[in-house]
Amino acid sequence: EAGVVQSPRYKIIEKKQPVAFWCNPISGHNTLYWYLQNLGQGPELLIRYENEEAVDDSQLPKDRFSAERLKGVDSTLKIQPAELGDSAVYLCASSSRTGGDTGELFFGEGSRLTVL
Amino acid sequence: AQKVTQAQTEISVVEKEDVTLDCVYETRDTTYYLFWYKQPPSGELVFLIRRNSFDEQNEISGRYSWNFQKSTSSFNFTITASQVVDSAVYFCALKTGANNLFFGTGTRLTVIP
Numbered sequence: 001e002a003g004v005v006q007s008p009r010y011k012i013i014e015k016k017q018p019v020a021f022w023c024n025p026i027s028g029h030n031t032l033y034w035y036l037q038n039l040g041q042g043p044e045l046l047i048r049y050e051n052e053e054a055v056d057d058s059q060l061p062k063d064r065f066s067a068e069r070l071k072g073v074d075s076t077l078k079i080q081p082a083e084l085g086d087s088a089v090y091l092c093a094s095s096s097r098t099g100g101d102t103g104e105l106f107f108g109e110g111s112r113l114t115v116l
Numbered sequence: 117a118q119k120v121t122q123a124q125t126e127i128s129v130v131e132k133e134d135v136t137l138d139c140v141y142e143t144r145d146t147t148y149y150l151f152w153y154k155q156p157p158s159g160e161l162v163f164l165i166r167r168n169s170f171d172e173q174n175e176i177s178g179r180y181s182w183n184f185q186k187s188t189s190s191f192n193f194t195i196t197a198s199q200v201v202d203s204a205v206y207f208c209a210l211k212t213g214a215n216n217l218f219f220g221t222g223t224r225l226t227v228i229p
Contacts, residue, residue: 003160004160033216040125040221040222041221041222042120042207042209042219042220042221042222043161043207043217043219044219045216045217048216056216089159091159091160091161093161103149103151103166103209103211103217104163104166105161105163105217106163107160107161107162108160109158109159109160110159110160112159
């Protein structure tokens with residue numbers, strides 16, 4: 001069974017440029033998460049989807065961040081414009097319905113963003 | 117409010133030594149789950165274990181064991197006879213009710229051959 005797939009693995013951009021990250025969750029997982037992981041810190045939730053609905057986006061900085069999961073499968077996270085402080089690893093995770101209730105998430109390898 | 121404290125930022129041990137990773141949590145909820153996740157150098161977090169707040173029975177899985185003590189709000193993780201492949205960052209996490217996972221800051225374990 002394929003795991004959570006993310007791309008790109010690495011991205012280097014200049015500040016004020018846009019950037020997008022893509023995530024394909026495990027087949028059949030209805031819940032998808034985007035996490036932000038700063039260096040030396042634990043992951044922090046940005047947004048959670050149940051199918052195509054964003055059920056928790058309270059931590060998403062909506063002035064520059066946006067996300068979509070149009071068909072309830074893969075998802076895109078966008079930053080426009082990027083700032084220096086956005087340099088971090090962006091992790092995608094997915095879970096089954098029961099896994100989401102009990103916290104068993106499956107993570108991708110992450111997309112490491114460097115903003116110059 | 118939820119809080120997870122992993123006071124050990126980095127630990128280094130020599131291969132075959134035992135090592136314990138500490139985790140202290142805070143929550144006002146009586147029902148919650150505690151977790152350990154492993155993040156190897158490749159980057160993806162890997163689920164290791166989940167315990168619910170009503171089950172304080174310690175658990176052993178191969179070289180891994182977990183000690184859950186509600187009296188001290190701790191959920192410590194011990195690796196016996198450590199191996200180089202155990203080198204990773206280990207995160208303790210807490211989940212209450214419908215809330216999302218709340219992670220600690222992690223402990224970087226380096227096992228020296």
